[in-house]
Amino acid sequence: MKDPLTNIKNLLDATVYKDSHFGAGNKNAVFRKIHKPKRIHFLPALVGGLLITVLASVGVYFASGKLGGGEGPIASPSDNPITGEIPPSQGQIGTPPAPLYAAKDEDELSIEDAETAVELSVDALTDYYKAVWNGMEIDLDRYIGNENLKQYMETKLQTEYKKYGTLDSKVKELEIGDWEAKFTEDENGGYLYVQVPVDIQKHYGGGYGEEIEFFIRNINGEMAIVDWYTGGKDTYDYLVRGYEQTIGNPAIWNDDEWVKKFKSPTGLYHFEQQVYDRFQLTHDVNELAGLDPISIAKMYAYASYHEDFDAVYALYTDREDHTLWSKEEDEEIPLADRGTKENILEIFKNLEKGTFVQTGDDEGYIEFYPNEDASEKSGFSMIRNEDGIWQAAFLPVQ
Incomplete structure (x- = not known):
């Protein structure tokens, strides 16, 4: 042209x-x-064919069992991994109605909310990997309780999809390893630290593993992610947030100086x-x-x-x-x-x-x-x- x-x-x-x-x-x-923005005209990208592939629902299930009443860290049973089946797709589907990740007490958070916090984390990860590898939609409002973090994640998703989404290597299944959760009290009602190891399996064989960390708070009775970090060399967070940065401050996305370099x-x-x-x-x-x-x-x-x-x-x-x-x-x-x-x-x-x-x-x-x-x-x-x-x-x- x-x-x-x-x-x-x-x-x-x-x-x-x-x-x-x-x-x-x-x-x-x-x-x-x-310089005044003008409309760009697009040529048709497809001639005939279906534009949307109907996808099977993704289920993530947790082993039942009541959590202990203490405030110390807890961990998942080592013999009962969590898996989530992901169908191959290059299309997108609408996000189903958001489930409620309700705290046991509307006004506070405790270690008793750990299982629901892990459920929230796994659901978020499932949708994240579907978006990055399979080209499906993700509703970040469903999981994230901080607008600055949400904007960062939107850019992260777009960047990662450009890198991986065009490859013929769709994700089939996620397997969640031995997760850990720890509750910490602070002046803002406390927060849960959740660590989730995940193995990403592909439809045509192969895969890779990552370890993801979350900070989760109780926002108006419902749990929401306030920080989300994937460690490991060459990961997006490692390259963009800085190789010396670790997840250690649940209020970091409220820090104007911190947000400035991602938001500008x-x-x-x-x-x-x-x-x-x-x-x-x-x-x-x-x-x-x-x-x-x-x-x-x-x-x-x-x-x-x-x-x-x-x-x-x-x-x-x-x-x-x-x-x-x-x-x-x-x-x-x-x-x-x-x-x-x-x-x-x-x-x-x-x-x-x-x-x-x-x-x-x-x-x-x-x-x-x-x-x-x-x-x-x-x-x-x-x-x-x-x-x-x-x-x-x-x-x-x-």
Whole structure:
């Protein structure tokens, strides 16, 4: 698919760009006008066939038995693992009505709520792995009691699905190992720490294991997750939250400073920040090798917000047939013509939640909703250079 920007450039070259009075500032004014989000038209992705696969219900069952009345830690019976059957699917289904994970006492939490807390954790994990590997929906409101944590999990799910959901390796079954639960009192009514080891089995053989930790509180009589962490090297939480971070503070998602780096529309994850810091020093495009288009676009937004215009220009495509103005012309653009920080935040909001759509061998765009109420998507155009590295197109936002 031919990049429409090529036609724009040829048209401009043949007309207004010939005018010696039409300088970089004028070109940037065109750039800012085109920044206004516009609707992206999509080609039909499927011709015929069913769009939704009817899935069997997933059941997770617990061994019966009354928990002890003490306040110390308890553990699951070692000879009675929990399993949850997951049918293979690439489609999605609606989430059934949410079950109640009611605390035994509406006004407080105790170790007697441990079994229900584990049930909540296992149900959340079952839906999580179905979403990541099988492409099914998950209702995070059903499990999570903190809005900041929910937003983090939404980004985590989208990122993990892009990595694993397109593989022909659907999850068949989860097997829950010997879980542990511990209750701790605090000024906010106490919380349960739940540790759940899980083995993920695939339909075509193979699988892997992870250990997941939760903090759970009683919120208006119903238990809800207030932190969710998957340990292990190279896991999403390990890479994004930081390799030195452990689950140890049930109120961490209420900490504005902690939330800031995950919530900011132009915020970079730990590994992206490391790459950007190196790139900023040399503007060597080879530093970007291996990064996906969304990470590159986030760096562009980050550099724009922080007025690092040398880095902004260095992130543009270096293909000559897609270059719209030179570095020298870019340096002549007044700061007042580059847009305010508020404008940049508005343009790139939710960019990190977007989906990359490749339209040609070396062309594509990221589609995203600039806000939750938007009815039309925005797009961020990307071009891959001759070395296989994705870069921002000139006039990238459509």
